[in-house]
Amino acid sequence: MDDLEGAHMTLLAIWHRKDQGLIFAAADSRLTNSDGSILTNHAPKFTSCRVSCFAIGAKKHTRVFDTNIAIGYAGSSSVAFATIATLQAYTSVLALKEHGQIPRIADIGELARRILESNFKDFGAIWDIKSVCDMVVLGKMPHDRNVQVAHLQCTVKDGVAAVKLNMLSIIDQDICAAFGSGSSYFFEQLEIDKVGGGRFEPINLINRIIRNDERKDIGGDLQLVTAGKNGVEFPFIVKDRAKFGKNAMDVSFLGRRSDVLGLVGDCTIGLVARR
Known part of the structure; x- marks a missing residue:
């Protein structure tokens, strides 16, 4: 982590609500420069991604599958936005092989990883200011057992850029995950609340951090996405x-x-x- 010191990547948190059968992902809306100064308090951290698969025919192509999944990020907005735009375009025109299987979230996550790694290397000039990012892809595809979360992590080590794909067991292990420069503080505050007998309410915690201006790298407004068996909502x-x-x-x-x-x-x- 020494290579990432000084990065200001705000906060993105993901958790499972058993009582609602949903995965929640929440973030603030602040973007900061590498020196900690505020760039904007109105940055979208989540967006939808359409996945359309087509059967290719001699005279026409037939759409055989169509759904929306969600993408979120914490970190370098320039690298993230370029990756999101490319991924959205690519997944909207997937040609399905004859007798082939519709991609899983893990497959889409791997495509996002390759795009992000390429963009990260192309944006090499920003490495000097440690502008890495974390991205998540979440949703449920037909061959996924339940809602899946793919986590993409950028690293720069000894001048070499790479992106790692991790599939998060948010539901199976009932965990809460968080990314960005505010993640350690977020978990510290959750633990304090737990010790004090409070309920597990990440939304309330993120709202409190934003409202009380507790950190320079977390601010603006709360934004939210939910993912369940019936799709994603914003x-x-x-x-x-x-x-x-x-x-x-x-x-x-x-x-x-x-x-x-x-x-x-x-x-x-x-x-x-x-x-």
Whole structure:
């Protein structure tokens, strides 16, 4: 880890809620420069990724599978955004071999690993400021037993860049995982809460860290994705603003107030809201 000292990668946490049958992933929306200064408090850390498989015919191609999974990151936004854009394009046009099997999350994670490693090496000039990143790919494909989480970890050791793929046993081992420069602090605070007899509520903890401005590398707004057997969702985050009136509230979506950008024709943005 010595090669990564000084990196400011904020926080991304993932855990399983047995009572809801869902995997939750949460992050803040702050991006910081390598010197710790704030770049923005409105950065999206999650997005969807469409996976479409086609049977190739002589005259036309037939879509035989279509779903959405989720991608998240903590760390270098330039490397992460380039990887996400490429992965989204590639997985939307998968040609399925005759009698072939639809990819698993592990297969998509391996594709993401190869793209990320290539981008990481291409962005070699940023190694000097230790701009590494962690990425996650989560969802359930037809041949996955349950929701899967693929974790991609960038490392630079002795001037050599590499990306490692780990499949996280979030459900089977019932663990909570966290990445980024704020992860150690996050786990320390969870343990303090546990010792004090508190409930396991990572969302409340991340909200508290953001609200109280406890760390320079964690801030902005909470953003959230859930993944279950029926797919992935990106909920609105509803925050009460009692000092402005009984029914006053803020509603944010992926790190930005949802009313800022307005309507899309006759449509609003988003489907699900959580407090």
